[in-house]
Amino acid sequence: MPHRLDILSAERVDHEPSFDATILRDEDSEALHSTLVALVPLGVLEALVLAVIAFCKSGGLAAVLSVVPTASPALSPGGDKTPSKGEDSVRPHVQVVLASASPRYIHAATQRRELLQLPGRDIEMRKLNKLLGRQLHLVPAAVWPEDLQQALERTTAQGNQLKVLILSGHYIKNHWAAEHPSGSRGTRLVSSQDVAKLLMDHGAPELLVLNGCSSYQMAQQLAQEMAKNQPQTNLHIVSCNTQLLHDDFAAAFAHTLCACLVSNPLSTIQQAFADACSCFEQAESKFQMGEPADYRHPSTALAGKSESSPSKKPKCEPYNPACTGCNPPVHGRFVLLNVQSMTA
Numbered sequence: 030m031p032h033r034l035d036i037l038s039a040e041r042v043d044h045e046p047s048f049d050a051t052i053l054r055d056e057d058s059e060a061l062h063s064t065l066v067a068l069v070p071l072g073v074l075e076a077l078v079l080a081v082i083a084f085c086k087s088g089g090l091a092a093v094l095s096v097v098p099t100a101s102p103a104l105s106p107g108g109d110k111t112p113s114k115g116e117d118s119v120r121p122h123v124q125v126v127l128a129s130a131s132p133r134y135i136h137a138a139t140q141r142r143e144l145l146q147l148p149g150r151d152i153e154m155r156k157l158n159k160l161l162g163r164q165l166h167l168v169p170a171a172v173w174p175e176d177l178q179q180a181l182e183r184t185t186a187q188g189n190q191l192k193v194l195i196l197s198g199h200y201i202k203n204h205w206a207a208e209h210p211s212g213s214r215g216t217r218l219v220s221s222q223d224v225a226k227l228l229m230d231h232g233a234p235e236l237l238v239l240n241g242c243s244s245y246q247m248a249q250q251l252a253q254e255m256a257k258n259q260p261q262t263n264l265h266i267v268s269c270n271t272q273l274l275h276d277d278f279a280a281a282f283a284h285t286l287c288a289c290l291v292s293n294p295l296s297t298i299q300q301a302f303a304d305a306c307s308c309f310e311q312a313e314s315k316f317q318m319g320e321p322a323d324y325r326h327p328s329t330a331l332a333g334k335s336e337s338s339p340s341k342k343p344k345c346e347p348y349n350p351a352c353t354g355c356n357p358p359v360h361g362r363f364v365l366l367n368v369q370s371m372t373a
Contacts, residue, residue, distance in 0.1 A: 123287070124164055124189040124190065125192060125193040126193070126194045127154065127195045128177055129171060129198060130173075131199075132206055132207070132216040132217075134215055134216065135215065144206070145199075147279075148276060149277050149278075150197055152277065160288055170208050172209070174227060175210065178231060181194075194238070196237070198240075200241040200244040203221070206219075207219050222250075222254060224251055225255055228262075233259070233264045238268075241269060241274065243271070243272055256369075256371040262369070264368045265365060265367050266365070267302065267365050268364060269363055270364050271321065273320070274321075281316060289301035298365070306363070318363075324357035326345070
């Protein structure tokens, strides 16, 4: 099991637009029909024109045609929420930068250690691209700091306010594992101080997501840095406080959290996070929150440490997907920090 997390998931709710028109003059009806032929699908057009002509015999006001969505997106556990076509133009306030990194190796002392690759990163990019469209700014194989600086500068230069910044990948000893500037696919370890400087120099988003296992301690350090140097910031930080995080769960969490923000433009960060987490507190959810390491076999490197832990089972040979020691029934857990609350 790749060790990273994913929490939220949302259900697609398609909706047909409803139409509302004011009264038209008789002589306007032919011109209206010609215009609508070019703009409206045939099935909708026929019903609309007939209704408008019948309704508009009694007046002389100019035509006003408005299209109003009649349904709101909804969330449910275990699915994927994908907004209908064009929804990104309805809620342009949600601007997201996804910086994803998956270096191939890291140098530890005199040894070169290969790093586990995370296929969930690609899933995360596809899900968010489908959800956000032009509102998503992708930074794949993110090199620190150049790629992040350029992405933040481009986003703000377009007159947008950055809502969400996601740093996705491995977290090693309270550092994010970004790509090394040498281009060798080695690791550049990014500290909380590094991230704090980037945010202070280029503008902090409302929400920062440290999407990787054991990222909570880095989140705490970063929150303290920001509270000390920029106490007026409205920054919130989401991180994972479990040793292990299922890779697919990590992708689903980022997607669902952004879906909660998109589906309700007036929602606060706290409410969106609570809505996202609630999707995984139901029995039918594909993913469940908890510490996967508590279930792992004791012979594995990241086994549970509790004396009563289910991980005391002997290791299966070969891997058994029905065994909780091989395939834990929980997939990780996320928490939310508010930087302003740390300034009190």
